[in-house]
Amino acid sequence: MDFSFSSDQQLLKNSARAFLDEHCKPAAVRLLWDDPRGESDTMWKEMAQLGWLGLSLPERHGGSEPASAKQGVGNLVHDAARMASQQPIDVAALREHVLSHFDTIEMPAAWLAERERTRAVAMIDKLLQWIAANPRGLVDVELAFERELAGEIETGQRVLLGGRVDRLELDDRGRLVVVDLKTGAQAPSAKDVAEHAQLAAYQVAVEAGAFGEGCQAGGAEIVALGTTKDDAAVRGQAALAEAADPSWGLALVHRAASAMAASAFTALVNDGCGYCAVRTSCPVSGKGRQVTDE
Numbered sequence: 001m002d003f004s005f006s007s008d009q010q011l012l013k014n015s016a017r018a019f020l021d022e023h024c025k026p027a028a029v030r031l032l033w034d035d036p037r038g039e040s041d042t043m044w045k046e047m048a049q050l051g052w053l054g055l056s057l058p059e060r061h062g063g064s065e066p067a068s069a070k071q072g073v074g075n076l077v078h079d080a081a082r083m084a085s086q087q088p089i090d091v092a093a094l095r096e097h098v099l100s101h102f103d104t105i106e107m108p109a110a111w112l113a114e115r116e117r118t119r120a121v122a123m124i125d126k127l128l129q130w131i132a133a134n135p136r137g138l139v140d141v142e143l144a145f146e147r148e149l150a151g152e153i154e155t156g157q158r159v160l161l162g163g164r165v166d167r168l169e170l171d172d173r174g175r176l177v178v179v180d181l182k183t184g185a186q187a188p189s190a191k192d193v194a195e196h197a198q199l200a201a202y203q204v205a206v207e208a209g210a211f212g213e214g215c216q217a218g219g220a221e222i223v224a225l226g227t228t229k230d231d232a233a234v235r236g237q238a239a240l241a242e243a244a245d246p247s248w249g250l251a252l253v254h255r256a257a258s259a260m261a262a263s264a265f266t267a268l269v270n271d272g273c274g275y276c277a278v279r280t281s282c283p284v285s286g287k288g289r290q291v292t293d294e
């Protein structure tokens with residue numbers, strides 16, 4: 001029996017170690033020791049943002065159940081991308097890490113394992129190739145952020161934008177560029193990426209000062225590693241400031257926040273429906289229905 005950690009468990013272990021290194025220094029522990037409650041609301045909030053509180057719950061109930069095989073491969077590649085942020089890159093150690101952790105990913109069928117293993121190794125090669133040719137400087141990887149945005153939505157509420165970027169880079173004009181690594185088999189089209197909401201939200205976060213006051217966004221990029229092509233498919237989104245309407249990203253985030261804050265949520269068929277965790281209870285599937293009074 002194999003008692004070693006799976007790649008997901010390893011990721012969880014690494015993030016727990018980094019979190020505790022940062023938040024559980026002796027001085028902080030002494031403060032909590034003297035605190036009558038003995039716990040910190042800030043730490044609970046940050047642990048919730050890391051998804052730890054929902055680890056044992058299924059995703060359809062708001063939790064974050066264990067990753068599927070495809071997610072497991074994706075997590076392993078992201079893990080390798082984090083290792084590749086250390087210079088010089090130890091290519092042999094990186095490949096060894098991927099191969100040695102691959103068998104801990106549960107595959108739905110044995111025949112899939114070899115195909116996914118080959119795909120994972122190819123993704124690492126493409127990642128290393130892309131890093132070698134990337135002219136921008138690396139600022140950080142797997143960086144969490146949270147920032148209150150300017151303005152209010154229709155309800156009068158402010159918007160708190162939070163998340164985690166795969167890579168934060170600096171271009172030759174001193175602007176920050178967010179890079180999102182994708183491991184799915186399809187690369188999004190250049191047109192889709194030009195209006196990609198996730199990338200736009202990252203740029204809004206940069207402009208709002210989530211990674212330092214006064215920082216400018218130099219665009220954002222998707223680096224798709226999981227396609228059948230020999231190279232990474234790189235699709236860029238232009239800097240918000242260069243758009244005909246530089247406020248389009250902020251307006252998009254405000255629209256999304258307004259929809260989330262509303263009392264009713266209209267289900268619209270979209271590209272994510274096929275793998276949505278709650279599709280069987282959603283009206284678009286034909287099975288879900290309203291369970292409250294009009």
Ligand code: SF4
Nearest residue numbers: 267268273276279282
């Ligand atoms: S099935 Fe589609 S519309 Fe319904 S909740 Fe999921 S992603 Fe949204």
